[in-house]
Amino acid sequence: MTTIETAHPKCNSMYNDNKYLTFEVSGQTYGIQTKCIREVVPHGAISQVPDVPCFLLGVTNLRHEIIAIVDLQLLFGADKPTENDSKTCFIIANLTHSDGTSQSIGLVARRIYSARRILPDEIDAPPIVGGHQQIHYITGLGKDNDQVTILLDIDRLLEPEDKAIVAAIKSHENSSESGSQSLTASHSNE
Numbered sequence: 001m002t003t004i005e006t007a008h009p010k011c012n013s014m015y016n017d018n019k020y021l022t023f024e025v026s027g028q029t030y031g032i033q034t035k036c037i038r039e040v041v042p043h044g045a046i047s048q049v050p051d052v053p054c055f056l057l058g059v060t061n062l063r064h065e066i067i068a069i070v071d072l073q074l075l076f077g078a079d080k081p082t083e084n085d086s087k088t089c090f091i092i093a094n095l096t097h098s099d100g101t102s103q104s105i106g107l108v109a110r111r112i113y114s115a116r117r118i119l120p121d122e123i124d125a126p127p128i129v130g131g132h133q134q135i136h137y138i139t140g141l142g143k144d145n146d147q148v149t150i151l152l153d154i155d156r157l158l159e160p161e162d163k164a165i166v167a168a169i170k171s172h173e174n175s176s177e178s179g180s181q182s183l184t185a186s187h188s189n190e
Contacts (some may be wrong), residue, residue: 018117018144022107022149023091025072025082031142031149034115038104043088050129052165057081059169060090067092068166069106070158086112087137096155097163105166118142123151 019041020031041062046069048058055074057067069090073082082088090106099101122142137156142149158166 019115020118020149020151022113024079024111024113025076025109025174027150029113029147030072031118031151032091032093032107038092038094040112041090041092041106043084043090043108049169050149051171053162056162056165056169057108062090062092062106062107065104066169067104067106068169069108070166071108073108073110075157082110093154095158095163095166097108098160099165104165105137116190118144118149118151 013029017033017035019034021034021037022029022031024030044060044062046058046060049056052058055075057069057071059068061067067090071081073080076109087167089109089112091112092104093107094102095105122143124143126135126138126140137153139153140149140151142151
């Protein structure tokens, strides 16, 4: 029997749990644990999908993989989608469903700031309003001098019915990818 040991401290789970990708949405800084992030890519073509929530902008074809694109600005209640400029990008994150399956989704961010460590003593509890936590997808508030970074739980960001919509879009796109009926056959991010 072979035992594999982790020799490098960066492979330590505790180290990775404290590292966050920070980014801007509607002028506010947010953070998601880097262990949940697959990659960051430039904003690309989006094919709209009918009858989905307004924050689900559609899908994109990222190297032959269909990715549902969520505009966090709209998800958080803004009236207008994120403005697309040279710094706007897609954060490709791994979303885990309640049944243990996972898939990638794209989150639109106005700009990426950095990947940085935020230690537990630099994090305050999420806001509590009316005796219970109102926003279930906020895991805490990271403090850095006078700045606040709102820390998000990617797996709790979408409600179960929204996750089902995202999964259905991905399933539909995968089944029609080989034919000309694919929603994204003419769009591709490289």
